[in-house]
Amino acid sequence: MSAAAFTLVMVPPLPDETLDWPDRLTDALPGIEVVRPERPEDVRTALARADAAYGTLAPELLGSAGRLRWLQAPQAGPPPGFYHPALVRHPVEVTNMRDTYxxxxxxxxxxxxxxxxxxxxxxxxxxxxxxxxxxxxxxxxxxxxxxxxxxxxxxxxxxxxxxxxxxxxxxxxxxxxxxxxxxxxxxxxxxxxxxxxxxxxxxxxxxxxxxxxxxxxxxxxxxxxxxxxxxxxxxxxxxxxxxxxxxxxxxxxxxxxxxxxxxxxxxxxxxxxxxxxxxxxxxTPHVAGAGPHAAERRFEVLLDNARRFAAGQPLTNVVDKSQWF
The missing domain is CATH 3.40.50.720 (NAD(P)-binding Rossmann-like Domain)
Structure with missing residues (x-):
């Protein structure tokens, strides 16, 4: 695979702050294909040819991702159930958003x-x-x-x-x-x-x-x-x-x-x-991470790892899936 020639799927649901991320990723990494399916029925189709994904992959979605090699979690500590047994067993490498807040x-x-x-x-x-x-x-x-x-x-x-x-x-x-x-x-x-x-x-x-x-x-x-x-x-x-x-x-x-x-x-x-x-x-109601620049920091983690993935370099914030962090 040549540098930057891979497909990344952004898995819904996603916050509005990520709406411009596909354009920003493709501008920064010519050759990358970023797919953001809007309809649930399109998610499986997109994942079938995905090399990478951003978001949460439930077991039924993970089963559609036969080519997946990298999953970027959208949080530093995803909610319970993110690291389900099928994901732990899957060879996909998972990274998280640690050190963004x-x-x-x-x-x-x-x-x-x-x-x-x-x-x-x-x-x-x-x-x-x-x-x-x-x-x-x-x-x-x-x-x-x-x-x-x-x-x-x-x-x-x-x-x-x-x-x-x-x-x-x-x-x-x-x-x-x-x-x-x-x-x-x-x-x-x-x-x-x-x-x-x-x-x-x-x-x-x-x-x-x-x-x-x-x-x-x-x-x-x-x-x-x-x-x-x-x-x-x-x-x-x-x-x-x-x-x-x-x-x-x-x-x-x-x-x-x-x-x-x-x-x-x-x-x-x-x-x-x-x-x-x-x-x-x-x-306090789970607001310790509140502050400016949070969305931009998350995007920078995704972009940095996308560059590394395209170049075949080690990813940052790699998770031990069996330990969930």
């Missing part, structure tokens, strides 16, 4: 950490009730310059979060299955089998890990009970890593100072869920 997610994470450290959820509720109730006790705040943080997931987002925490004087350690060299600001990074011995050490536990077979239910009743009394939990990774019923019990029992969640086991979080009104909880 790093600055936004790390900034949001720090906002959540600071809010818990300075009791902002309590003061926001006091404001809504027009209640003047300052807390000047010694344990009113977590002094970040004296605190210890455990960042579970030291990839791009975790590394940037750790760097920002260290700028406040926080001692930072990490847990990661792949990262071994400590990123800037980290004292050290340890493998996942060290998690249980590190949880009692940390004043702040930040989860940035993806949803994988190994991280589902990672923070359950036992692990929450092993956290340091008065510690805070922040989750900006994926909702299924924290068992919400167990978290509510840990907050109710006084084990934890607070929890801040941008992601939930069930999204949207049901209106009657106790976390909405819990005095120790801070909830």
């Amino acid at each position: 790093t600055d936004h997610v790390a900034a949001h994470t720090m906002a959540l950490v600071l809010a818990l450290a300075r009791q902002l959820p309590r003061y926001v509720r006091d404001q809504a009730a027009a209640t003047w109730a300052p807390d000047w006790s010694d344990n009113a705040v977590i002094p970040l310059g004296e605190a210890r943080a455990l960042v579970v997931g030291a990839g791009a987002v975790g590394a940037e979060t750790g760097r920002l925490l260290a700028a406040f004087g926080t001692r930072v350690e990490g847990i990661d299955p792949r990262v071994t060299t400590p990123p800037s600001g980290f004292d050290r990074v340890q493998p996942p089998d060290h998690l249980d011995r590190m949880l009692p050490w940390a004043d702040i536990v930040v989860l940035t890990v993806p949803h994988t077979p190994r991280t589902e239910g990672l923070m359950d009743a036992d692990r929450l009970a092993s956290m340091k009394p008065g510690a805070c939990l922040v989750n900006v990774g994926r909702g299924p890593t924290v068992r919400l019923d167990d978290l509510v019990a840990a907050l109710d029992g006084g084990r934890l100072r607070g929890a801040a969640l941008d992601v939930m086991e069930d999204e949207p979080l049901p209106p009657d869920h106790p976390l909405w009104r819990h005095p120790k909880a801070l909830i």
Whole structure:
């Protein structure tokens, strides 16, 4: 196959931000054919001759893609079911969108950490009730310059979060299955089998890990009970890593100072869920990645990988399909 001579199918449903992507891809890579089928019945026909695809391929669609060699996932952590057994078994190479929201997610994470450290959820509720109730006790705040943080997931987002925490004087350690060299600001990074011995050490536990077979239910009743009394939990990774019923019990029992969640086991979080009104909880609706340039960054990942695919070069952000990341 000559350079750039391949067919890429953009699989619906797709957001409007991608409408001009076929023209932009063909302008940048003469010879590439980009197909964006609008009708469901045309998707299978297009996939039958596709070398590459962008989007989500359910098992019935994957069965039509006999020539497929590369699939670009549209997200850093696709929703449950994306890595179905047929996709894991298929020889197609999958890449994702990791490291496209790093600055936004790390900034949001720090906002959540600071809010818990300075009791902002309590003061926001006091404001809504027009209640003047300052807390000047010694344990009113977590002094970040004296605190210890455990960042579970030291990839791009975790590394940037750790760097920002260290700028406040926080001692930072990490847990990661792949990262071994400590990123800037980290004292050290340890493998996942060290998690249980590190949880009692940390004043702040930040989860940035993806949803994988190994991280589902990672923070359950036992692990929450092993956290340091008065510690805070922040989750900006994926909702299924924290068992919400167990978290509510840990907050109710006084084990934890607070929890801040941008992601939930069930999204949207049901209106009657106790976390909405819990005095120790801070909830944001899966918006940590919000910020400018997101669509452009995703396009740049797709374009870079398209160039690499055309040239026969290694792709970026390759996923271990069996581990979903």
